[in-house]
Amino acid sequence: LAKTTQPVSMDSYEGQEVNITCSHNNIATNDYITWYQQFPSQGPRFIIQGYKTKVTNEVASLFIPADRKSSTLSLPRVSLSDTAVYYCLVGEGTGGFKTIFGAGTRLFVKA
Amino acid sequence: SAVISQKPSRDICQRGTSLTIQCQVDSQVTMMFWYRQQPGQSLTLIATANQGSEATYESGFVIDKFPISRPNLTFSTLTVSNMSPEDSSIYLCSAETGMNTEAFFGQGTRLTVV
Numbered sequence: 001l002a003k004t005t006q007p008v009s010m011d012s013y014e015g016q017e018v019n020i021t022c023s024h025n026n027i028a029t030n031d032y033i034t035w036y037q038q039f040p041s042q043g044p045r046f047i048i049q050g051y052k053t054k055v056t057n058e059v060a061s062l063f064i065p066a067d068r069k070s071s072t073l074s075l076p077r078v079s080l081s082d083t084a085v086y087y088c089l090v091g092e093g094t095g096g097f098k099t100i101f102g103a104g105t106r107l108f109v110k111a
Numbered sequence: 112s113a114v115i116s117q118k119p120s121r122d123i124c125q126r127g128t129s130l131t132i133q134c135q136v137d138s139q140v141t142m143m144f145w146y147r148q149q150p151g152q153s154l155t156l157i158a159t160a161n162q163g164s165e166a167t168y169e170s171g172f173v174i175d176k177f178p179i180s181r182p183n184l185t186f187s188t189l190t191v192s193n194m195s196p197e198d199s200s201i202y203l204c205s206a207e208t209g210m211n212t213e214a215f216f217g218q219g220t221r222l223t224v225v
Contacts, residue, residue, distance in 0.1 A: 034213070043115075043203050043216025044154070087153070098144060099205065099214045101154040 004088045009106040018075040020105050022088030025069045033064060033071045036087045038104070044087060048073070075107075083109045113138050113206050117217035124194055124224050131190045132220045134204030139184035140215075145177070146203040148219070154203065160187040194224045 005023040012018045024033070032051050036044040048055055050062040050071070061074040075082060085104040114137040124130050134143065143160040158179055159167040166179035181187040191198050204217040 036214075041219070041221075043205070043219055044214075045216070046213035049213065098142070098156060098159055099207070100156060101146075103153050 004090055004102040006086075006088050006102060006105045008103065009108065011108045011110065012078055013110050014079055015077050018078050018082070018107060018109075020073045020075075020086055020088075020107070021070055022073070023070050024088070024090045027068050027090050031068075031090045033062065033068075034089045034091060034099075035060070035062065035073045036089065036101075038085045038087065044101075047086075078107075078109045080109050080111060083107060113140055113208065113215040115204055115206060115215055115217035117204055117220050119220060120218060121221040122223070124222065126195050126224055128194055129190055129192045130194065130222060131188050132202055132204070132222075134187045134189070134206075134217055136185045136206050136215075138208075140206040140208050141184075142207040143181055143187045144205045144207075144214075145179060145187070145189045146205065148201045148203060150201075157189070157202075160189075191222065194222075196224045198222065199224045 032049055034049040035047040037047050038044040048057055048060050048062045050064050052064050052068060055062045063072040085106050087101050087104040089099055116135045118133045122130055145157040146154040147157055148154045156169050157172045157177055160179050160181040162181045162184055176192055178190045189202060199222055201219045201221050203219045205214045207214045
């Protein structure tokens with residue numbers, strides 16, 4: 001499983017766009033990139049998943065360059081309720097299924 | 112999607128005793144997993160709960176300490192055996208429905224061993 005590297009923490013203000021970058025230099029051909037969000041006292045929650053280029057849903061966008069060695073989670077116009085830990089995961093596309101978590105990024109959104 | 116219920120949500124246990132945590136999914140799922148999360152830390156995978164066969168444990172976790180059952184496609188249990196204060200943690204159950212699909216998580220069981 002490819003190892004991921006993320007910033008330990010980030011600060012932002014309400015209404016700003018937040019971009020969290022994840023490095024995964026050893027990503028394999030079949031690997032997908034998935035991001036989860038975790039609030040205190042809750043289990044992680046799926047945000048977005050992608051393989052290449054750009055993926056957008058109602059919550060976030062995921063940008064993946066052509067070499068796929070990194071990815072950037074973009075949260076538009078964050079609010080205080082977006083304060084959480086964000087995990088970047090890289091998983092095998094064949095078999096396995098198991099989800100391995102890295103250290104994550106603690107995002108603090110200030111008023 | 113899948114909704115996961117864990118019981119108990121929290122417990123305080125005496126050292127040397129065992130606690131069984133239940134995980135119920137509201138639909139049939141392919142895979143079920145158990146994680147441990149220390150306060151302020153990331154999640155560590157304990158094992159994959161295999162339906163109808165022995166669980167697959169990650170390095171550092173053994174069946175004698177963390178026996179796991181999965182009698183069907185919607186239910187699993189994790190037992191924390193012969194507990195010590197070092198076992199104090201949050202234990203989370205998760206489920207996946209297939210390859211490259213999202214993982215769904217329960218709310219976790221906060222265990223304190225005294």
